[in-house]
Amino acid sequence: MSTPPLASGPEGPDALRPLLDTVLDALAEGTAARGGPLPAGGPGQVAQRLRTALGDPLPHHGSPDALHTLVRALAEGAADPADPLCAAHLHCPPLAVATAADLAASALNPSLDSWDQAPAASELEALVAQALAHLVYGTPDTPDTPGASGARGTQDIRADALVTTGGTESNQLALLLAREKHHGVQLVCGAGAHHSLHRAAWLLGLPEPVVVPAPAGILDPAALDSALTDLRGPLLVAATAGTTDAGLIDPLPDIADLCATHGARLHIDAAYGGGLLFSDRHRTRLDGLAHADTVTLDLHKLGWQPVAAGLLAVRDPADLTPLAHRADYLNADDDTEAGHPDLLGRSLRTTRRPDILKIAVTLKTLGRHGIGHLVDQVCAHAHELADLIAAHPGLELYDHPAISTVLFRPRGATDDTVAAVRRTLLDQGRAVLGRATLDGRRWLKATLLNPHTRPGDLATLLKLVEGHTPR
Known part of the structure; x- marks a missing residue:
């Protein structure tokens, strides 16, 4: 049996070309066989068709048709967000250019836990993440940043962002950073806040979150004022810019003012609504966003990226200090002192794929x-x-x-x-x-x-x- 070809290296592109033709043909055939936004028949029939196509998932001998067979089966059994009648979730149809860039990321396979595994990818991530943080918080030459003046004054241009797998990880990181800066912090959020915030509080051993009424689906500032007045100890208020159920935006300027008055830390979950920052027509809907200590963004929603494409923007990069970690084989002290970037403090994950590449390509293309x-x-x-x-x-x-x-x-x-x-x-x-x-x-x-x-x-x-x- 011959050794299978690799995706990268000098021979990688030639090895991939016929396989890409196979994949594209299988995608077209599966899509045509499905004939709509979702496979017909319900869970039972979909599962049976997939089982038939898969057969033995770990056969003694392989099959050269496996790529075509399984890609076709997956396409036939997919919920296709590119179909206009597939409109249930914050599940976007990815742009072709972003998907093509994601192929390059998979072929090159950098791992963003040490510089010697991702020399260019690590620099690309640093540059693009900071640019997106400045989209949130502003720079001296972007005075129109939503919420760049008011309760907390001018914004700190040192703002940074971490790349995550999406809104859930970003929200968990936001709560972790708040806990490390303010021990014993308690989460205060509206009734329409994303479930991941409650889960993160449980995971991190924080007190039971205080849930503030959200009449008509948005957090009530008067009820928040009352809660912040009555509660004791360090508090983290989580507001939402784009609720999952209805896409509603909390009154961010009012909430930012209340946090400033009561000395509470502010996190804004803008996993959905953060995409409005790109729109000159709609970005004022996010006035107040720049007053948040941390902001969740998710570009596999209103950013048309393949999953995963999340970020956590941080107004003060000093808040990221608790993520610092040392593993001699990845970020030895002498390597760091010699100028090799330390990447372990950029995530709680060790192995990380370069999801920033598809984002960067999309930003530069469009x-x-x-x-x-x-x-x-x-x-x-x-x-x-x-x-x-x-x-x-x-x-x-x-x-x-x-x-x-x-x-x-x-x-x-x-x-x-x-x-x-x-x-x-x-x-x-x-x-x-x-x-x-x-x-x-x-x-x-x-x-x-x-x-x-x-x-x-x-x-x-x-x-x-x-x-x-x-x-």
């Missing part, structure tokens, strides 16, 4: 204006969908969207009916809608992240809901 245009497009699509729902006598709109999430339900339907309509569309492979519970009622959720969506696609989505609602 520029801030190009990404902002994509943001503007999906926000406009959400408003178009909301207008269609508001004009439809058989549908009820929750509210006009704050970002690109639209909640609606068949008028007069019970919560059980709403859930059943969604499952029916899923099992038939016709449409992928999410669900959310607000104001004590269940809603269908459309999260629009596909800039190629057309008005006709939106109308089709509503016709499918209407046609599958029992009357």
Whole structure:
């Protein structure tokens, strides 16, 4: 048996070319076989088709057809975020250029735990992460940064950012940094805050979080003021810029002012809404963001990156000191003193792939204006969908969207009916809608992240809901 070729090195590109043709053909065939946003048949049939394609997952002898067979099976059984009728989650269709860059990252396979494994990738990560931190916090030549003046004055241009696997890891890191700076810190968050914050508090052994009422889905400043007045000890307030359920944005300037008044640390989870920073039209929605001590960003949402593409922006890089760690084989003292970068303090993970490459390629290819245009497009699509729902006598709109999430339900339907309509569309492979519970009622959720969506696609989505609602 011959030794399989490698993906990198002088012969790597020639070894990859025919394999890429195989992958692309299999993707096309699987997509055509699926014929919609989701495979039909529900979990049981999808699982059986996959089992049939896989066969023995650890055979004694391999098969040269495995790449085509399994890629085709995965494509046929995928929920395809590039289909306009796949609109349930913050699950974006990745840009082709970002996906191509991700291939290069996989082929070169740098590991960002020591400089000698990632000489160029480590420098690329440092430069791009800092640029994105400055997008949040501003620089002397960007006075229009959202929230760059007010409660906490001018921003510190030393701001930095760490690359993470997404919002969950970023939120966990934010709580860890707060705990290390303020021992015994207690989390205070709104009722609509992401579940990862509560999980992080549990994981880090912090006191039970204080949950502040969030009428209409956003944190109530008066209730927060009352809580901060009554509570004792160091406090970390977590606000949200783009809730998972409805894409709502907490009143960030008011919250920042309250944190300054009460001496509380502020974290803003902008995993969803952070993408508005790229849009000249919408970035003022994030006024107050720059007053946060830490900010979660997630570019595999409103950034059109393949998973994973998260960041944690930090206003004061000194807050990152607790992450410092020494392992002689990775960051020996004499190597660091000789000028080799110390990378272990950039993450709690050791082995890390260069997720920054796809981000950097996207930023350089599209520029801030190009990404902002994509943001503007999906926000406009959400408003178009909301207008269609508001004009439809058989549908009820929750509210006009704050970002690109639209909640609606068949008028007069019970919560059980709403859930059943969604499952029916899923099992038939016709449409992928999410669900959310607000104001004590269940809603269908459309999260629009596909800039190629057309008005006709939106109308089709509503016709499918209407046609599958029992009357």
